[in-house]
Amino acid sequence: AQSVAQPEDQVNVAEGNPLTVKCTYSVSGNPYLFWYVQYPNRGLQFLLKYITGDNLVKGSYGFEAEFNKSQTSFHLKKPSALVSDSALYFCAVRDIGGSYIPTFGRGTSLIVHP
Amino acid sequence: NAGVTQTPKFRILKIGQSMTLQCTQDMNHNYMYWYRQDPGMGLKLIYYSVGAGITDKGEVPNGYNVSRSTTEDFPLRLELAAPSQTSVYFCASSETGVRGGTDTEAFFGQGTRLTVV
Numbered sequence: 001a002q003s004v005a006q007p008e009d010q011v012n013v014a015e016g017n018p019l020t021v022k023c024t025y026s027v028s029g030n031p032y033l034f035w036y037v038q039y040p041n042r043g044l045q046f047l048l049k050y051i052t053g054d055n056l057v058k059g060s061y062g063f064e065a066e067f068n069k070s071q072t073s074f075h076l077k078k079p080s081a082l083v084s085d086s087a088l089y090f091c092a093v094r095d096i097g098g099s100y101i102p103t104f105g106r107g108t109s110l111i112v113h114p
Numbered sequence: 115n116a117g118v119t120q121t122p123k124f125r126i127l128k129i130g131q132s133m134t135l136q137c138t139q140d141m142n143h144n145y146m147y148w149y150r151q152d153p154g155m156g157l158k159l160i161y162y163s164v165g166a167g168i169t170d171k172g173e174v175p176n177g178y179n180v181s182r183s184t185t186e187d188f189p190l191r192l193e194l195a196a197p198s199q200t201s202v203y204f205c206a207s208s209e210t211g212v213r214g215g216t217d218t219e220a221f222f223g224q225g226t227r228l229t230v231v
Contacts, residue, residue, distance in 0.1 A: 009154065032218055043118075043204055043222035044157075051218070090156065094218065100145065100164070101172070102208075102220060106156035 002027045004093045006105035013081045014113050021076040021089050021108045029097030033074040035065055038088040038107070047089075050074060061085070081112045116140050120205050120223035127195040127230045135190040135226050137205030145208045146188040147220065148172075148180065150201040157204065163188055195230045202227050 004025045013019045025031055032051055036044040048059025055067045065076045076089060088109050092102040121136045139146065144165045149157040159172030163182040177199060179191040188207075192199060206220040 034219055036220075036222075041225075043224045044206075044220075046219040046221070049219055092220075101147070101159060101162055103159075104149075104157040106154060 002031075002093050002095045002103050004091050004103055004105040006089075006091055006108045008108050009106075010109045010111065012111050012113065015083050016080050019078050019081040019085070019110065019112070021091075021110060023074045023076065023091030023105060024072050025074060025091070025093040026072060027093060027095040029095050031074075032094040032096060032102075033065075033067060034092040034094075034102065035059065035063070035074075035076050036090045036092065036104075037061075038090065040087075044090060047076070081110075083112045083114055086110055086112045118205055118207055118221050118223040120203075120226050122226060123224065124227045125229070127192075127228065129195060129197065129230060131195050132191070132193050133195070133228075135192070135203055135205075135228075137188045137190065137223060138186050139188075139205075139207040139221070140186065141207060141209070141221065142185060143207035143209050143221070144185070146182065147206045147208075148178070148188070148190045149204045149206065150174065151204060151225075152201050160190065160203075192228075197230050200228060200230045 034049045035047040038044045050057045050067045058064045088107045090107045091105040094102045118139045147162045148160040158174045161180040163169045203226045205223045208220045
């Protein structure tokens with residue numbers, strides 16, 4: 001079975017400060033990991049993914065994420081937050097050796113204050 | 115490139131009514147999915163399809179049905195609507211489920227907000 005946890009329902013950060021949105025996962029084999037963003041009244045948009053290779057993955061809008069196999073984590077980061085980054089963020093996982101279907105976390109609401 | 119298109123965007127149903135949520139994608143993706151999103155609960159998989167003619171149940175299939183007669187279309191049918199089906203429904207597709215494939219991210223539609231009263 002595969003699962004993903006986003007331990008924070010909400011993250012608050014001031015504009016210009018670095019931000020981190022946390023994600024941990026559980027799979028029986030090796031993971032494919034994804035981050036998506038959802039703006040109000042919109043569908044989810046793909047941000048970045050880890051398949052293999054470098055543990056630091058760079059994606060859209062200046063976001064990056066670090067894959068840590070020993071801690072089974074894939075935290076989303078950005079060096080300097082913008083008010084426009086305020087949205088709902090979802091982490092997702094697929095087990096390379098198992099189901100092809102992604103499992104999503106519950107989502108973390110990011111609020112960037114001016 | 116339209117991507118994944120869902121209709122309608124909003125709908126109000128009375129208890130016991132039926133309806134079909136439409137989903138079509140123009141990316142020739144083999145995998146398609148239906149999720150429902152409830153506040154604070156993330157996305158729950160209702161049904162999925164790995165190709166035309168093949169469908170399977172997800173985590174919360176009760177009260178729903180699907181078909182996949184073509185690669186492009188994956189409609190979701192609600193029979194005998196209940197208040198518990200009030201939710202936002204998302205259709206998504208992805209390019210490959212082949213082991214080792216790298217183009218695996220999902221593309222989502224804009225969602226259908228359904229209220230059952």
